[in-house]
Structure formats: C-alpha cells, structure tokens
Amino acid sequence: MKIFITGISSGIGKTLTTNLIKSGHEVWGVARRKEALGELKTNLASDSLHISPCDIENLAEMRDIARQMRDKDFIPDVIVLNAAVHLKNPLNTFDFGLYQKSFDINVRGALFWVAEFLQDFLKRDAGQFVAVASTSAFRHGYGGISYSASKAALALTFRRLRIHFAKSGIKFSTIYFGPIDTELWRGPKVRFLVPSADRAARYIARIFEKKGGEYYFPFFTTLLSRLSLLLPESLFVFFSKHLTDKYGGD
Numbered sequence: 334m335k336i337f338i339t340g341i342s343s344g345i346g347k348t349l350t351t352n353l354i355k356s357g358h359e360v361w362g363v364a365r366r367k368e369a370l371g372e373l374k375t376n377l378a379s380d381s382l383h384i385s386p387c388d389i390e391n392l393a394e395m396r397d398i399a400r401q402m403r404d405k406d407f408i409p410d411v412i413v414l415n416a417a418v419h420l421k422n423p424l425n426t427f428d429f430g431l432y433q434k435s436f437d438i439n440v441r442g443a444l445f446w447v448a449e450f451l452q453d454f455l456k457r458d459a460g461q462f463v464a465v466a467s468t469s470a471f472r473h474g475y476g477g478i479s480y481s482a483s484k485a486a487l488a489l490t491f492r493r494l495r496i497h498f499a500k501s502g503i504k505f506s507t508i509y510f511g512p513i514d515t516e517l518w519r520g521p522k523v524r525f526l527v528p529s530a531d532r533a534a535r536y537i538a539r540i541f542e543k544k545g546g547e548y549y550f551p552f553f554t555t556l557l558s559r560l561s562l563l564l565p566e567s568l569f570v571f572f573s574k575h576l577t578d579k580y581g582g583d
Contacts, residue, residue, distance in 0.1 A: 334541070337402070337409040337446070338362045339389060340416025342369035344515035345465070349413065349534035354379050356538075361407055363387035363398060364416070383407065389416055389442030390434070399449045408453050411541055413463045414443035414487075419480045427478070435479035440486050447494070451503075458502035463540060464491045466509050468549070468558035472569065488547075495545050504545035508537060511554030526554055 336353055340346040341362030347369075350362050354377050361383040364370055370384040383405070385398045402408070417439045420431050447462055454460030470485040488507050495505040512527040528551050536550045549555035561569060 334410040335359045335361070335407055336411045336413065337407075337450075338413040338415055339443070339446070340364055341373065341384070342366040345513065345530045345533045345537070346413075346415040347373060348530045349415070349537055350382065351377060352531075352534055352538060354382050357381075359383075359407075361385070361402060361409070363389070365389075389445070390437045392445065395442070395445050395449075399446075409450060409460070411461045411463065412446050412450060413465070413537060414446060415465045415537075416442060417465065417480075417484075422478045432479040432482075435483045436486070439480070439483035440490075443487055444490060454503045455498075455501060460502075461504040461506060461541065461545070462491070462494075463506045463508065463537065464488065465537070466491075466507050468509050468511050468555050470509065472558050472561045492547075506540050506543070506545050507547045508540060509547065509549045509555055509558075511549075511551055511558060526551075 336358055338346055338350055338360060339362075341350045341360075342364035343366075346362070346364070350360050350373065353360050359381045362370070362373075363385045365386065365388050367386040370386060374382060374384050385401065387394050387398050389395060418435060420435055422428055422431060443464060450460070464487050466488040467480070467484045469481040470488045488509070491505050491507045498505065510533060513533045514527050514529050515533075533550060536548075540548055549559070
C-alpha cells in the first residue's frame with residue numbers, strides 16, 4: 334500500500350513509518366524537523382520511503398507537498414493524520430495565540446489532507462483517513478486546554494465525515510489514544526498503564542484492515558476515560574482540579 338503520514342520525526346509517527354517500511358509498504362512522510370527526517374531516511378535506507386520537511390501550520394508548504402506527491406503519482410491508499418502538539422498554557426492567563434496554534438496544527442493541519450485527497454478517494458471509491466485523537470477529547474487529564482479542545486474538534490469532524498460518506502467506499506477511522514509513552518504524555522509513565530510508541534504504532538497498522546469507525550487504545554485506560562463520562566461534571570472537576578496548579582497552569 335501507499336501510505337501518507339504526518340509527524341514522522343519522532344514518537345508514534347516515526348515508529349509507524351519504520352514498521353510499515355519493514356513490512357514492504359511505500360510511505361510518504363512529513364514533519365517539521367529536517368534533520369530528524371534525514372536521520373530516519375538514512376537509518377531505513379529504503380527507496381520506499383519519501384520524506385518532505387513540512388510545517389503543517391503553513392498552507393503553502395502543504396499545498397507544495399501535495400503537488401510533489403501528485404507529480405510522482407503517489408496517491409495514498411491510507412492517510413494517517415498523526416502530527417500534533419500539546420502546548421502548555423501559562424499561569425494566570427489564557428493564551429489565545431497558543432490556542433490558535435494548537436488548532437492550526439492539530440485540526441487544520443490534519444483536515445487539509447482530507448480536503449486535498451478526498452476527490453481522489455471518491456473517484457476510485459476507496460481509501461482510508463485515520464485521525465489520531467485522544468481520550469482528552471472528552472475527559473482531559475494533565476493540562477491541555479487547547480489540546481483537549483483541538484482533539485475534540487478533529488474527532489467530531491471525523492464522526493460527521495463518516496456519516497456523510499457512509500455510502501461510499503471511503504473509511505474514516507478515529508483512534509482515541511490514552512496515555513502513550515511519548516513526549517506528549519506528561520503524566521507518570523507506569524509501564525502497565527502507559528504502553529510504548531511501538532505498541533501504539535502496531536495498533537494503528539491493524540486499523541488499516543478494519544472498517545471505518547472509532548477505536549480505543551489501550552483498553553484499560555481508555556475504558557476508564559469513557560466510564561468517567563458517567564460522573565457528574567461537578568464530581569469530575571473536584572477530582573481533576575488537583576492535576577493543575579492554583580492559577581491554571583498546565
């Protein structure tokens with residue numbers, strides 16, 4: 334398969350790219366860090382890996398990458414929208430610029446690729462978009478005002494796209510991750526509760542074979558998050574407020 338992935342310079346995206354190349358797939362990956370991309374390309378030493386430095390806050394750069402992909406006849410079978418930031422809101426304020434940046438990367442930087450390749454998928458009546466979301470979309474944990482909101486926006490958009498194109502052959506898959514051992518997770522890294530990026534990447538790859546829908550990983554922590562929705566909001570706030578500083582810092 335031809336697979337396009339955002340955010341391949343580290344964490345889940347890097348591991349997923351490595352696993353897919355070793356499994357014989359062709360991957361086109363983007364990330365902001367040029368040196369990290371070059372290192373990944375060197376380590377894998379595969380003609381099946383195409384890399385492009387790209388700031389997904391920059392629409393012009395994304396349009397240029399899409400043009401390069403079309404010039405090389407690389408129309409993906411699967412698009413994995415993995416790139417994200419978890420920005421820390423400062424004490425004593427609400428940073429609107431930071432909030433906007435989160436949405437530019439986590440939402441707009443993901444949905445651009447849906448808009449770009451949707452018509453190609455419709456023409457062949459096949460293809461899959463995979464959104465990497467988070468259980469913080471419905472119950473946030475450590476900090477993450479803008480992160481939680483942006484992941485909720487992405488997940489809800491995919492839910493509507495899934496309904497809108499339900500009669501087509503296009504799959505819209507959303508993966509809600511709980512704590513994963515990457516730089517985005519700020520909480521305690523208990524091995525039993527916080528699986529590795531490799532396990533998370535392998536879970537994403539398994540989704541390629543499934544129909545569109547919503548998926549949760551790992552089972553235990555995501556189950557707890559979903560069960561927490563049964564709690565009254567006042568009780569949830571009572572417990573979760575102890576995870577933040579007195580004046581709102583993340």
